[in-house]
Amino acid sequence: MGKVIKIKYHSNIDPVVQIPGSDWCDLRAAEDVYLEEGEYKRISLGISVQLPEGYEAHILPRSSTFERYGILLVNGMGIIDNAFCGDNDIWQFPAYATRDCFIAKNTRICQFRIVKNQENLAIQTVEALGNENRSGFGSTGTD
Numbered sequence: 630m631g632k633v634i635k636i637k638y639h640s641n642i643d644p645v646v647q648i649p650g651s652d653w654c655d656l657r658a659a660e661d662v663y664l665e666e667g668e669y670k671r672i673s674l675g676i677s678v679q680l681p682e683g684y685e686a687h688i689l690p691r692s693s694t695f696e697r698y699g700i701l702l703v704n705g706m707g708i709i710d711n712a713f714c715g716d717n718d719i720w721q722f723p724a725y726a727t728r729d730c731f732i733a734k735n736t737r738i739c740q741f742r743i744v745k746n747q748e749n750l751a752i753q754t755v756e757a758l759g760n761e762n763r764s765g766f767g768s769t770g771t772d
Contacts, residue, residue, distance in 0.1 A: 632681045632743065642735045653740040654748065656720065661734045664700065664726035674720040680711040684743045690721070694738050696743055699728035704738065711723065712748075717748030 636645055640659035647654045659675025680686060687705030694700060703723045722739050732738060 632684065634681065634743065635718060637677040638675060639677065640673070640734070642675050645676065647662040653742050655737040656688070656722070656741060657737045658732050658734055658738050659721070661714045662724075662732040664724065664730050664732075666699075666726055666728050668725075668726045669703065669724070671721040671723050672732070674722055674739070676720050677714070677716055677718050678709070678720065679714045680709075680743055682711060683746050684725040684745055685710045686720075686721070686741045686743050688739055688741045690722075690739050691737055695727075698726075698732055698738070700724040700726050700730060700732075700738070707739075707741075709741075 630748045631647075638644070642657045642659055645654050645656065656674045656676070659673040662670065662672050664670055678686070686707075688702070688709065690700075692749075701724065703725050707722070708710040709720065
């Protein structure tokens with residue numbers, strides 16, 4: 630058996646499940662949402678979650694979300710630490726609409742996975758790293 634997460638539902642949506650063999654679990658809009666182009670809204674995902682100790686959740690859009698609805702997850706990725714676990718700490722999808730769209734309640738719009746917290750790091754300041762330069766950020770594979 631895997632790690633246990635406790636989920637409290639705040640809306641009548643299909644339950645969160647992990648498809649066997651998948652690393653991600655789909656999350657659903659917990660409300661009907663209409664967004665106009667250029668509008669920002671936090672879309673409720675209708676759940677509060679208790680993650681296992683030492684884990685955090687990473688939330689990303691589903692691969693079809695932008696194509697179908699034209700919404701982007703602002704900040705690129707959602708990160709929820711395990712301290713965000715109160716009964717009313719409801720997970721949300723901060724969306725920016727690139728076009729007018731309607732998202733029906735119970736629509737799968739994003740997904741999450743749990744990840745072990747990073748170990749404590751020892752940060753060391755140095756004068757040089759002593760490695761070969763790779764020609765700048767974003768240059769891999771260019772001629």
